[in-house]
Amino acid sequence: MRDLKTGRRRAATSQAPRPSLPRRAGRALTPLLWLGPSLALISVVVLWPVIEMVRTSLQDITSSGVTVGYRGAGNYRDLFDEDGLIPVVLRTLLWVGGIVAVTMALSLALGQLLNARFPGRRAVRWAVVVPWAASVLMTALIWKWMLDNYSGLVNRVLLDLHLIDEPVNWLAHPAEAMLWMMWVAVFVSLPFTSFVILAGLQTIPSEVYEAARVDGAGPLRTYVGITLPLLRPAILIASIINVINVFNSFPIIWAMTGGGPGHDTDTTTTFMYKMAFYDQNVGESGAMAVVNFVLILVMVLMYLRAARWREEVR
Amino acid sequence: MRTDGPQHDFSGNLDAGALRARVLEHVDHAAGRRRGQMNRHLLGVVAAGLTVALSAGGCGKGSSSSDDSDGKSIKFVAAIYDEKAQPYWDALIKKFESKNSGYKVNLEMVDWTQMDAKVKTYVQTKQVPDVLNYNAFSDFARDGLVYKASEVVSPATLGDFTPTFVEQAKYNGEQYGIPFISSARLLFYNKPLFAKAGITGPPKTWNEVRANAEKIKKAGAIGYGLPLGPEEAQVEFYSWAMNNGGGWVDASGKWAINQKANVDTLAFLKDLNKSGLTQPNPESTDRKTVFNQFAQGRIGMSIGGPFTKAGFIEPVTKNLDFGVAPLPSRSGNEHNTPGVMDVLVAFKKAGGKNKDAIKKFLDFVYQKENTSKFLTTEGFLPVTRSAGDALSADPYMKQFVDALPASRFAPTSNPAWSAVAGAVKQDLGASVADDDPKKVLDKIQETAEKAG
Numbered sequence: 001m002r003d004l005k006t007g008r009r010r011a012a013t014s015q016a017p018r019p020s021l022p023r024r025a026g027r028a029l030t031p032l033l034w035l036g037p038s039l040a041l042i043s044v045v046v047l048w049p050v051i052e053m054v055r056t057s058l059q060d061i062t063s064s065g066v067t068v069g070y071r072g073a074g075n076y077r078d079l080f081d082e083d084g085l086i087p088v089v090l091r092t093l094l095w096v097g098g099i100v101a102v103t104m105a106l107s108l109a110l111g112q113l114l115n116a117r118f119p120g121r122r123a124v125r126w127a128v129v130v131p132w133a134a135s136v137l138m139t140a141l142i143w144k145w146m147l148d149n150y151s152g153l154v155n156r157v158l159l160d161l162h163l164i165d166e167p168v169n170w171l172a173h174p175a176e177a178m179l180w181m182m183w184v185a186v187f188v189s190l191p192f193t194s195f196v197i198l199a200g201l202q203t204i205p206s207e208v209y210e211a212a213r214v215d216g217a218g219p220l221r222t223y224v225g226i227t228l229p230l231l232r233p234a235i236l237i238a239s240i241i242n243v244i245n246v247f248n249s250f251p252i253i254w255a256m257t258g259g260g261p262g263h264d265t266d267t268t269t270t271f272m273y274k275m276a277f278y279d280q281n282v283g284e285s286g287a288m289a290v291v292n293f294v295l296i297l298v299m300v301l302m303y304l305r306a307a308r309w310r311e312e313v314r
Numbered sequence: 315m316r317t318d319g320p321q322h323d324f325s326g327n328l329d330a331g332a333l334r335a336r337v338l339e340h341v342d343h344a345a346g347r348r349r350g351q352m353n354r355h356l357l358g359v360v361a362a363g364l365t366v367a368l369s370a371g372g373c374g375k376g377s378s379s380s381d382d383s384d385g386k387s388i389k390f391v392a393a394i395y396d397e398k399a400q401p402y403w404d405a406l407i408k409k410f411e412s413k414n415s416g417y418k419v420n421l422e423m424v425d426w427t428q429m430d431a432k433v434k435t436y437v438q439t440k441q442v443p444d445v446l447n448y449n450a451f452s453d454f455a456r457d458g459l460v461y462k463a464s465e466v467v468s469p470a471t472l473g474d475f476t477p478t479f480v481e482q483a484k485y486n487g488e489q490y491g492i493p494f495i496s497s498a499r500l501l502f503y504n505k506p507l508f509a510k511a512g513i514t515g516p517p518k519t520w521n522e523v524r525a526n527a528e529k530i531k532k533a534g535a536i537g538y539g540l541p542l543g544p545e546e547a548q549v550e551f552y553s554w555a556m557n558n559g560g561g562w563v564d565a566s567g568k569w570a571i572n573q574k575a576n577v578d579t580l581a582f583l584k585d586l587n588k589s590g591l592t593q594p595n596p597e598s599t600d601r602k603t604v605f606n607q608f609a610q611g612r613i614g615m616s617i618g619g620p621f622t623k624a625g626f627i628e629p630v631t632k633n634l635d636f637g638v639a640p641l642p643s644r645s646g647n648e649h650n651t652p653g654v655m656d657v658l659v660a661f662k663k664a665g666g667k668n669k670d671a672i673k674k675f676l677d678f679v680y681q682k683e684n685t686s687k688f689l690t691t692e693g694f695l696p697v698t699r700s701a702g703d704a705l706s707a708d709p710y711m712k713q714f715v716d717a718l719p720a721s722r723f724a725p726t727s728n729p730a731w732s733a734v735a736g737a738v739k740q741d742l743g744a745s746v747a748d749d750d751p752k753k754v755l756d757k758i759q760e761t762a763e764k765a766g
């Protein structure tokens with residue numbers, strides 16, 4: 001019986017006509033139909049610029065923009081010989097770390113506020129979105145004017161409050177300028193971040209809070225023991241995206257100080273731009289771009305590792 | 315000041331739509347679901363966010379259409395000196411096209427703040443225009459990108475250029491740049507402030523500048539407005555250095571940026587700043603800020619050009635009572651003025667087929683009435699003999715026209731000049747603040763020697 005069955009089955013499989021070659025190829029390619037558009041998008045929008053960037057960093061490009069040939073690691077050697085490079089990289093790390101930390105702290109509070117039920121909540125939510133809708137360049141320019149030495153609003157207010165005796169040229173002093181620009185960066189990062197936090201807060205089931213209340217946990221204990229751990233994925237996402245955006249941030253610094261005086265408020269992004277258009281050195285600028293890219297990747301990977309994201313996002 | 319640049323988006327504006335949609339959708343569905351699902355959603359958000367954010371870091375290449383090669387249409391990229399530039403070119407091109415049927419000029423106007431980036435992109439993507447209005451030409455000539463002037467303008471037009479400018483438009487002894495407009499610098503001073511401070515006339519020597527600045531300070535205003543920020547530090551510095559026997563190169567044409575005369579010049583300016591005789595923080599001030607204060611009667615003296623009156627002073631204070639005087643020198647015996655020249659260059663294209671159309675167009679541009687109209691609307695000085703008289707009728711402009719023959723130029727015919735000017739813009743200002751002038755100049759000298 002058994003033999004008969006298997007024999008028949010074997011016969012059946014051998015007799016069944018194999019699908020024709022075009023059909024098999026078609027079946028193998030079907031997934032591509034669905035994957036294709038996103039693969040094409042990724043290769044055109046992400047991979048191609050990256051390849052082009054690396055290629056530029058290896059090329060010998062004249063001051064007028066003509067490519068003469070390849071010069072190997074020459075651009076990188078020039079870049080690492082720049083006196084300004086190390087301070088600029090350190091400043092960039094401070095810039096990213098400071099902005100993201102403050103943004104996250106403020107957004108946790110804002111998210112909590114936006115999640116609470118109170119009359120006019122909708123209006124407050126909209127108000128928080130506004131800086132997001134405004135152009136970053138515009139926001140930066142407005143702050144630049146507000147901080148103007150001669151007719152800025154900030155000096156006026158501080159003078160009237162007798163906090164300062166004479167106008168301060170905020171954006172001309174590197175330390176003060178950096179702090180103000182970091183504040184503007186925090187200001188424009190808040191909406192996105194607090195809304196991600198808000199989304200995270202709304203996913204925490206109310207039963208968990210009820211259980212905590214029944215067990216007699218106070219507000220602080222509830223926040224530290226329940227809210228924060230359950231918010232981890234949201235915090236993770238918000239901080240990674242902020243790190244990348246802040247790192248690449250160009251308009252705020254360019255509009256407010258232009259990286260000056262000298263290179264004293266440059267981050268790697270503005271430094272890179274100045275190399276191409278002040279120093280007329282596109283190749284070295286390309287090398288800086290590659291270093292920038294690698295720095296972001298390393299920072300994000302280190303962060304993900306520290307946050308043990310695999311355990312969270314699975 | 316540059317306010318633009320690659321449009322790197324901040325704060326996730328780029329991914330805003332996608333992310334917000336995800337986030338909101340998430341909010342709707344999340345209630346009552348298990349965490350596993352939430353995490354899957356979030357993973358999607360992470361992926362989308364990373365993709366968009368990382369790609370925002372890459373640089374984009376501008377696209378401009380390459381034209382047909384029938385040799386009768388040319389592309390002309392002109393600089394936006396101010397809002398009157400575009401109407402001028404539109405009208406001129408219309409007139410040109412009606413007089414030369416079959417020929418076509420495609421105009422693209424580019425703001426000065428974007429010009430450098432645009433021009434580099436044109437060259438790198440091999441999409442150069444036929445004619446470009448720019449402030450540099452020698453590296454194009456070195457790289458074999460542009461025609462000699464004699465190939466694209468008629469001998470009559472070529473002979474009309476003032477010899478001073480022809481000299482500045484040469485690379486290796488051949489003229490490549492086609493002089494377009496010029497400019498000079500003189501000392502502007504506020505007459506009511508001078509009267510209030512008890513000063514009789516404009517300063518001739520540096521000692522007088524310092525003494526006047528002190529008197530103006532006592533009268534409650536800023537003595538001298540010193541814009542040494544990145545915008546145009548090279549011209550402000552050169553205006554002082556050349557009147558102390560200094561400059562960019564030595565007699566043999568070699569870079570001499572850290573020469574003693576230049577160091578002394580910076581020491582003088584630094585002393586002005588440290589004595590509180592200039593506006594605060596010259597190292598980060600641009601001309602616009604200085605002349606805004608000048609026009610409001612808060613600055614006694616500053617160096618400006620022919621365009622300063624219409625461009626900077628009149629928009630703020632219509633009838634400011636100010637005087638214009640030769641630049642003061644250390645000795646008081648010489649009064650040099652820096653000359654500045656912008657050029658047109660014609661790019662080699664389509665195996666030389668575009669030459670004929672370019673020649674027709676450029677000869678038309680350099681007709682006397684066309685050039686002088688541009689100069690008077692924009693407030694620049696002539697580069698041709700024939701347009702010279704048109705401007706001398708205006709007493710304000712005449713002072714600049716008269717200063718031109720004695721003008722000295724930055725070494726624009728050296729292809730390394732753009733890189734040197736770039737280094738000066740970035741680094742020179744610090745020398746009048748906290749850095750040592752000699753060290754700053756040494757570093758710029760090093761950059762210059764490296765660049766060629």
